[in-house]
Amino acid sequence: MSQTGVIKDQKLLLLQKKKSKRNLIEILMGSIVKPLLGDNLTTIGSNIAGLLFIIETLRRYFPGQLKVTIQQLLVNAIHRLPFFKKCADKTLAYFSPYAQIRFREIEEYRYNYAYSAIKTYLGAQVNPQVKNLKGSQMRGRESLDFKRDDDKVEDEYEGAKMWWEDLKSTDGVKMCRLTFHRSNWEVVTGAYLSYVVEEGKSIEEKKKTVRIFMNNPSSNWKLQMKHLWSSIDFEHPATFDTMAMDPKKKDEIMSDLLEFREGEEYYKKIGKAWKRGYLLHGPPGTGKSTMIAAMANLMSYSIYDLELTSIENNWELKKLLLATSSKSIIVIEDIDCSLDLTGERGVKEDHQSNAEIKREKKKENSVTLSGLLNFIDGIWSAYGQKRILVFTTNHLGKLDQALIRRGRMDMHIELSYCRFEAFKILAKNYLNLDSHPLFGEIETLLEETNMTPADVAENLMVKYGESGVDGSLKGLVRALEQMKLNQHSNEQQKEIEYLTKQ
Numbered sequence: 001m002s003q004t005g006v007i008k009d010q011k012l013l014l015l016q017k018k019k020s021k022r023n024l025i026e027i028l029m030g031s032i033v034k035p036l037l038g039d040n041l042t043t044i045g046s047n048i049a050g051l052l053f054i055i056e057t058l059r060r061y062f063p064g065q066l067k068v069t070i071q072q073l074l075v076n077a078i079h080r081l082p083f084f085k086k087c088a089d090k091t092l093a094y095f096s097p098y099a100q101i102r103f104r105e106i107e108e109y110r111y112n113y114a115y116s117a118i119k120t121y122l123g124a125q126v127n128p129q130v131k132n133l134k135g136s137q138m139r140g141r142e143s144l145d146f147k148r149d150d151d152k153v154e155d156e157y158e159g160a161k162m163w164w165e166d167l168k169s170t171d172g173v174k175m176c177r178l179t180f181h182r183s184n185w186e187v188v189t190g191a192y193l194s195y196v197v198e199e200g201k202s203i204e205e206k207k208k209t210v211r212i213f214m215n216n217p218s219s220n221w222k223l224q225m226k227h228l229w230s231s232i233d234f235e236h237p238a239t240f241d242t243m244a245m246d247p248k249k250k251d252e253i254m255s256d257l258l259e260f261r262e263g264e265e266y267y268k269k270i271g272k273a274w275k276r277g278y279l280l281h282g283p284p285g286t287g288k289s290t291m292i293a294a295m296a297n298l299m300s301y302s303i304y305d306l307e308l309t310s311i312e313n314n315w316e317l318k319k320l321l322l323a324t325s326s327k328s329i330i331v332i333e334d335i336d337c338s339l340d341l342t343g344e345r346g347v348k349e350d351h352q353s354n355a356e357i358k359r360e361k362k363k364e365n366s367v368t369l370s371g372l373l374n375f376i377d378g379i380w381s382a383y384g385q386k387r388i389l390v391f392t393t394n395h396l397g398k399l400d401q402a403l404i405r406r407g408r409m410d411m412h413i414e415l416s417y418c419r420f421e422a423f424k425i426l427a428k429n430y431l432n433l434d435s436h437p438l439f440g441e442i443e444t445l446l447e448e449t450n451m452t453p454a455d456v457a458e459n460l461m462v463k464y465g466e467s468g469v470d471g472s473l474k475g476l477v478r479a480l481e482q483m484k485l486n487q488h489s490n491e492q493q494k495e496i497e498y499l500t501k502q
């Protein structure tokens, strides 16, 4: 056979192969795309462009969701063909007249403020044309609050149309996507998005609802696609007015908090991260948790209640802390029970045994004090702005000095047993009393005993028989006398034990 004969045969074979592939494509594509397919690959690009022209025309005539559905149908049909999926992707991106921007709630482990502002803005797009709404009523508000409750929202700005869509990412992070015509690029990336974010922020500011966040166990982050934190509206009624404590100390704490809130310039000037740490310590029932609620209400900051026992290592701790939002109070209650505070920051000996080294390695894989401190000192300084960190403990003495040294915990607040000044606040709150003949006796008994504000409050809430306020106060006097007796006999018991040991 001549050389030209061989080439002819090969061309024929190639043509047959192409034809059989094309037949396969045509079967798969069905009747929508079939007529658009040309004789060779070079025409595919222009055919897709033709297809997009049809999509674009359909877009103009069919509003909102239908448009997106038609486009998705066609795009899906093309994507089902593995043969030229890659080619189609590139061509589509090149020819598509639409661009998209995604906003994830957590971006590179950090909270994305634009996301929450956008969600607030979209939720506020309420008008009589909207079909899905959700209603709620917050504590202290008389009117109902309506929010738009649609996964897809169409918006318009200076004549340009935009489509927002809620999406779920594969890693479980909430996100939304904006689709817009490329011809509106300047408007959207410039004025429109700034407008949306600013508007969202100002709505958030006006409505300012304080929320309380709880961390989900890390096992849920991946498996159930849950988020790092779950939250509900924070409706604790405690305020500094209702806090029973020494009024001077109360004023000091309140001024410290308010100064912090307005301290942007100051923190910039001194070159320190805009954060503040409070260590609340005292026996159970003295108002540590109540004070955190009062702080949140005073500052209008949300609370992140960090449960260390449900996370596994420092990496998870970092991830959680970086996902907190600004203007928030991060709380670790009973810090002495949540962390192994012993020894881990101790000076490393040169002659450590293998067992010791292994033990240390194991500790590296769990939540440690140094992990927490690294965050407070390290990343925090670069990232954590306008955050308050609160640790609580019943046992100040058990805490590692490294944790409580000044600079980390800026203010140590002792909450203690109820004395007369604190009692007067409770009497005002619970019984609406400024004075009473029994106040003198109560003052003396409070000095002689160690009753917590929680126990005093309990007694004031009980109304004894018909005697109302008098009955409550008499009940309190009896409880205090009983406590005094118990304390006295305990002391005697201890003295006897001591003497018998001698």
Ligand SMILES: Nc1ncnc2c1ncn2[C@@H]1O[C@H](COP(=O)(O)OP(=O)(O)OP(=O)(O)O)[C@@H](O)[C@H]1O
Binding pocket: 242, 243, 244, 245, 282, 283, 284, 285, 286, 287, 288, 289, 290, 291, 394, 415, 452, 453, 454, 455, 457
């Ligand atoms: N100083 C206080 N002022 C006003 N109410 C108080 C105060 N201390 C306690 N109470 C009342 O007692 C209840 C228990 O107080 P709280 O939970 O704040 O104590 P705590 O110090 O956090 O205790 P624990 O160490 O057990 O966590 C509160 O609901 C509150 O009503």
Ligand SMILES: [Mg+2]
Binding pocket: 288, 289, 290, 333
């Ligand atoms: Mg508490």
